[in-house]
Amino acid sequence: MATTEALNTEVPENVNAEVSIGEYQFGFHDPTDEYPFMSQKGLNREIVAQISEMKGEPGWMRDFRLKSFEIFESKPTPEWGGDLSGMDFQDIFYYVKASDRQEKSWDDVPDDIRKTYDRLGIPEAEKKYLAGVKAQYESEVVYGSLREDLAAQGVLFTDTDSALKDHPELFKEYFGTIIPPSDNKFAALNSAVWSGGSFIYVPPGVNIDFPLQAYFRINTENMGQFERTLIIVDEGANIHYVEGCTAPTYSSDSLHSAVVEIAVKREGRCRYTTIQNWSNNVYNLVTKRAMVYADGLMEWIDGNLGSKLTMKYPAIYLMEPGARGETLSIAFASEGQHQDAGAKMVHCAPNTSSRIVSKSISKDGGRSSYRGLAKVQKGATNCKSNVVCDALILDPESRSDTYPYIEVEEDDVAMEHEASVSKIAEEQLLYLMSRGLTEVEASAMIVTGFIEPLVKELPMEYAVEMNRLIELQMEGSVG
Amino acid sequence: MSSLLKIENLHVSVGETEILKGVNLELRQGEVHALMGPNGSGKSTLAYALVGHPKYEITKGSISIDGKDIIELDPAERARLGMFLAFQYPVTIPGVKVADFLRHAVSNVRNPDRKEGEELMPMRDYRKELRSTMQELNIDAEFARRYLNDGFSGGEKKRMEILQLAMLKPKFAILDETDSGLDSDAVRVVSEGLKKLSGPHMGVLIITHHERLLEYNIPQYTHVMLAGRIVETGDAELANELHNNGYAGVRERHPEAAAEEEAAKEEPATV
Numbered sequence: 001m002a003t004t005e006a007l008n009t010e011v012p013e014n015v016n017a018e019v020s021i022g023e024y025q026f027g028f029h030d031p032t033d034e035y036p037f038m039s040q041k042g043l044n045r046e047i048v049a050q051i052s053e054m055k056g057e058p059g060w061m062r063d064f065r066l067k068s069f070e071i072f073e074s075k076p077t078p079e080w081g082g083d084l085s086g087m088d089f090q091d092i093f094y095y096v097k098a099s100d101r102q103e104k105s106w107d108d109v110p111d112d113i114r115k116t117y118d119r120l121g122i123p124e125a126e127k128k129y130l131a132g133v134k135a136q137y138e139s140e141v142v143y144g145s146l147r148e149d150l151a152a153q154g155v156l157f158t159d160t161d162s163a164l165k166d167h168p169e170l171f172k173e174y175f176g177t178i179i180p181p182s183d184n185k186f187a188a189l190n191s192a193v194w195s196g197g198s199f200i201y202v203p204p205g206v207n208i209d210f211p212l213q214a215y216f217r218i219n220t221e222n223m224g225q226f227e228r229t230l231i232i233v234d235e236g237a238n239i240h241y242v243e244g245c246t247a248p249t250y251s252s253d254s255l256h257s258a259v260v261e262i263a264v265k266r267e268g269r270c271r272y273t274t275i276q277n278w279s280n281n282v283y284n285l286v287t288k289r290a291m292v293y294a295d296g297l298m299e300w301i302d303g304n305l306g307s308k309l310t311m312k313y314p315a316i317y318l319m320e321p322g323a324r325g326e327t328l329s330i331a332f333a334s335e336g337q338h339q340d341a342g343a344k345m346v347h348c349a350p351n352t353s354s355r356i357v358s359k360s361i362s363k364d365g366g367r368s369s370y371r372g373l374a375k376v377q378k379g380a381t382n383c384k385s386n387v388v389c390d391a392l393i394l395d396p397e398s399r400s401d402t403y404p405y406i407e408v409e410e411d412d413v414a415m416e417h418e419a420s421v422s423k424i425a426e427e428q429l430l431y432l433m434s435r436g437l438t439e440v441e442a443s444a445m446i447v448t449g450f451i452e453p454l455v456k457e458l459p460m461e462y463a464v465e466m467n468r469l470i471e472l473q474m475e476g477s478v479g
Numbered sequence: 480m481s482s483l484l485k486i487e488n489l490h491v492s493v494g495e496t497e498i499l500k501g502v503n504l505e506l507r508q509g510e511v512h513a514l515m516g517p518n519g520s521g522k523s524t525l526a527y528a529l530v531g532h533p534k535y536e537i538t539k540g541s542i543s544i545d546g547k548d549i550i551e552l553d554p555a556e557r558a559r560l561g562m563f564l565a566f567q568y569p570v571t572i573p574g575v576k577v578a579d580f581l582r583h584a585v586s587n588v589r590n591p592d593r594k595e596g597e598e599l600m601p602m603r604d605y606r607k608e609l610r611s612t613m614q615e616l617n618i619d620a621e622f623a624r625r626y627l628n629d630g631f632s633g634g635e636k637k638r639m640e641i642l643q644l645a646m647l648k649p650k651f652a653i654l655d656e657t658d659s660g661l662d663s664d665a666v667r668v669v670s671e672g673l674k675k676l677s678g679p680h681m682g683v684l685i686i687t688h689h690e691r692l693l694e695y696n697i698p699q700y701t702h703v704m705l706a707g708r709i710v711e712t713g714d715a716e717l718a719n720e721l722h723n724n725g726y727a728g729v730r731e732r733h734p735e736a737a738a739e740e741e742a743a744k745e746e747p748a749t750v
Contacts, residue, residue: 425570426533426534427570428570428572430530430531430532430533430554430570431566431569431570431572432572432580432584433531433553433554433555433558434530434531434554434555434557434558434562434563434564434566435558435580435581435584435587435588435643435647436555436558436559436584436587436588436647437555437583437584437587438555438587438595439553439555440595441583441587441595442555445572445575445579445580445583446572446575448574448575449572449573449574449575449626449627450573450574451574452573452574452575452626453574
């Protein structure tokens with residue numbers, strides 16, 4: 001794979017130069033008093049209708065939202081997975097607009113917001129190695145760019161609201177078809193109040209060589225962010241999309257509940273990388289699903305480091321013969337965190353294959369759970385499915401669970417499942433420390449090594465970012 | 480002035496069992512010592528106690544470097560003072576590349592004041608040095624990119640220990656059966672490697688059963704350990720004698736220690 005070649009032993013210098021020791025680095029926030037619009041706290045029909053009206057949407061979308069709101073209200077809060085009892089849906093701002101316009105130049109983005117993205121390093125990354133960027137701040141996308149040559153080839157990379165206005169037919173063909181509002185309570189909630197997110201269309205045969213990145217930032221306390229992303233990879237096209245997310249640290253909770261729908265057509269390839277680094281007061285309840293057609297490939301690379309509770313199981317439906325799916329999941333649960341993450345693979349056609357690799361780390365009382373489904377439907381013969389989940393537990397207070405579900409309706413299927421749980425061995429620590437590494441450095445090195453098989457799949461820049469975040473998580477953690 | 484590692488009346492227990500019962504030994508930079516003795520006599524325990532293995536509890540006595548007691552120091556701090564152990568069973572660290580690990584180790588040991596997160600040794604200098612050191616020791620450059628001891632053969636693991644020794648340049652190197660379990664070619668490689676590295680700046684304590692390592696690295700002193708004490712100290716000739724005749728003679732000359740050794744065998748194994 002091309003991306004792994006870029007990763008040799010030469011890690012850039014000074015990776016740690018600007019890191020503040022042992023604290024969540026992105027916990028700062030900007031003033032909110034100049035915002036053009038904030039909905040009332042809480043949620044009801046009127047607020048849902050108001051969001052649609054503010055956005056000047058067509059009637060069908062308004063109706064879709066209201067219908068979704070009904071579904072949201074009718075569905076009970078799930079009791080499996082993480083503890084949602086502390087989640088108060090009426091204590092959330094569902095729509096917050098920080099800026100009236102989306103800009104094409106960072107210079108035009110309001111000062112506070114621009115500075116925030118500067119601190120997050122987005123404009124710099126854009127210059128160096130991205131083919132396009134969307135920056136969502138609160139509920140709306142405030143900045144967007146796409147390399148000109150890609151636009152000229154017909155690539156669309158816009159925020160989802162604009163797509164509804166500018167590409168209504170393409171939009172309607174896919175929107176809500178891969179994840180209908182009735183799928184689950186949080187998909188319904190997102191469908192009712194969605195705002196922002198990325199809309200991407202890659203025309204047949206177009207290969208996007210550098211990643212497109214979206215960056216999601218929550219700023220307001222008790223904010224709910226509900227971006228909606230739709231990616232269509234047409235036949236033989238290829239894309240790598242990356243999303244990053246951070247939020248300020250507040251004493252009360254925020255909610256992030258996205259829906260991501262992806263269609264990968266015949267022989268198309270899509271890689272979707274997430275580096276989730278929410279502050280520890282964010283409930284992160286996300287529904288992601290891709291449908292892959294003949295000989296197509298979908299890859300989820302899902303890094304979950306932050307949040308209070310994450311419940312996220314990116315799914316791949318292998319719709320036609322030859323479709324392949326792969327999910328690499330990394331979860332890091334520290335004090336007060338529960339990462340309930342995993343993957344779903346649904347084989348709907350013969351000769352399809354899937355692989356799930358999950359690595360989780362729990363420390364300082366954190367809890368990580370792998371929850372996964374491998375399903376083979378009737379008629380989907382000659383399928384291969386491989387699941388490997390490894391957990392690393394750093395101290396006796398921490399916890400790891402595995403919930404693998406397997407449903408197979410065919411005989412002619414090769415299915416493998418391996419799971420392991422390990423602890424850092426005293427001998428490993430001694431060995432590294434006897435070479436001069438402090439206990440913290442030694443533990444961090446063991447953890448970095450543990451996730452290395454996944455991190456090496458990332459492009460250089462993201463691998464460095466991931467390792468840096470892990471190191472940050474490890475600092476000051478060893479007593 | 481050469482540095483001195485001084486071990487005085489050292490008592491070490493693992494759990495309830497006392498393994499070392501008053502060990503005295505002085506190792507100076509530039510000297511080569513051999514430490515021999517039958518299985519279970521406490522040689523590896525001494526090695527672990529010197530680097531600060533948390534399971535090995537020092538109940539009495541002292542270990543000092545140039546008069547500074549190091550017993551309260553953790554293994555990392557001891558390493559930064561110049562202590563090094565080539566492990567008998569090097570540990571596997573999956574996913575950690577040899578080159579990355581060693582760069583970190585070298586940065587800390589050469590700059591003992593380095594704090595976590597501070598800059599590592601410059602990549603360019605480091606790579607150059609690593610490459611030439613590996614060449615000198617006839618280690619394939621590919622090693623640098625492999626995961627530390629992961630899937631290494633016995634010989635490769637021991638060579639990796641020698642590479643670390645070469646890069647870290649300790650004042651005091653303890654080699655715990657670095658030649659055990661190797662075929663004769665591998666023993667030669669390791670022996671030659673050690674010979675290249677030792678010199679006036681390194682004090683070497685070789686724990687071994689083999690002649691080969693000592694042929695290449697002739698000890699000024701040979702110590703014999705029995706039942707947790709050093710019962711005899713001689714020169715290279717003593718090492719030869721032990722190779723040829725085993726420990727029966729030693730046991731005869733030290734019947735009390737031999738009796739203790741017997742008694743310890745009766746107890747349930749704890750180590």
